[in-house]
Amino acid sequence: MKGIVFTEFMEMVEASFGFSVANRLVQETNPASGGVYTAIGTYDHKEIVAFVIKLSEISEISVPDLLRTFGNYLFNTFTLTRNELFQKNGNTLSFLESVEGYIHVEVLKLYPNAELPRFVTKRLSDTSIEMIYNSDRAMWPLAEGLIQGCAHYYGEQVTIKTDLLKSDGSQVKFLIDLVQ
Numbered sequence: 156m157k158g159i160v161f162t163e164f165m166e167m168v169e170a171s172f173g174f175s176v177a178n179r180l181v182q183e184t185n186p187a188s189g190g191v192y193t194a195i196g197t198y199d200h201k202e203i204v205a206f207v208i209k210l211s212e213i214s215e216i217s218v219p220d221l222l223r224t225f226g227n228y229l230f231n232t233f234t235l236t237r238n239e240l241f242q243k244n245g246n247t248l249s250f251l252e253s254v255e256g257y258i259h260v261e262v263l264k265l266y267p268n269a270e271l272p273r274f275v276t277k278r279l280s281d282t283s284i285e286m287i288y289n290s291d292r293a294m295w296p297l298a299e300g301l302i303q304g305c306a307h308y309y310g311e312q313v314t315i316k317t318d319l320l321k322s323d324g325s326q327v328k329f330l331i332d333l334v335q
Contacts, residue, residue, distance in 0.1 A: 156203060156292075157269050158196035160229070164203060165192070167228045168210065176213060180206045197268060200292050219296040226300020227307070234308050237261075247306045247313060248284050251331065252276045272298060282333040293324035302331060 168177040181190030186202040207225075211218045234241050240261055241250065250258075255274045262269055272290035279285055288298050299315055306313040312334035320326040 156198055156200040157194075157266050158192045158198060159194040161192035161198055161203060162194050163229050163232050164206065164225055167225055168206075171224075172210070172214065176210070179213065180209050184209050195266070200294075204294075222294060222296035223300035223303065226297045226302075227304040228300075229297075230301045230304025230308065241308060245309075247302075247309045247311045248278075248282075248331070248333065250305055250309065251284060251286060251302065252278065254286075274298075279330075282335065284331050286329040286331060287320070288327045288329065289325065291325050295319075295324050295327040298327075299329065302329065 165177050165180075168180065184190075184202070184205040186198075186205065188198050188202060192198060207218055207221050210216075211221055214221070216224075240258055243253070243257070251274075255276070259271050259274075262271060272288055272292070272294075274289070275287040277285045286302075288295050290298075295317070299317065302313070302315055314332045314334060316330040316332075318328040318330070320328055
């Protein structure tokens with residue numbers, strides 16, 4: 156997993172829970188990396204999973220809720236650092252439809268060895284799409300948070316219905332509807 160995910164996660168933890176909690180996550184999970192990350196580095200995704208589980212224990216916030224919150228945070232960070240990727244699309248649904256064919260292509264130009272989830276989208280109507288998430292990492296609540304962050308960025312409200320297509324969470328269908 157790319158280091159930017161780790162650096163942004165730790166920044167979110169520090170901003171929301173304080174430096175002492177971020178430090179405690181590193182001390183108590185004892186990651187192989189030593190808890191030192193660079194945005195361009197690549198690290199085992201199990202380290203962030205351990206951080207989220209430990210943060211859930213400390214904060215008493217569920218793992219899915221923490222991942223959704225982080226997805227929102229991460230989307231906002233992406234809009235600040237790579238705003239040109241978001242200006243091409245004028246709304247939430249068109250942006251989400253561009254993730255696989257444009258956004259991930261651009262991400263891979265920056266980070267050629269990035270292991271990204273796959274998304275298959277299908278337009279259902281002018282106000283609705285279906286997105287199928289595929290990733291062995293099964294971090295679909297993070298993807299859901301990114302979708303929520305996307306809607307916020309475009310100033311739109313959406314409803315998101317999830318359907319686990321595989322019980323381990325490695326394949327999930329999102330039905331995303333614009334609230335009119």
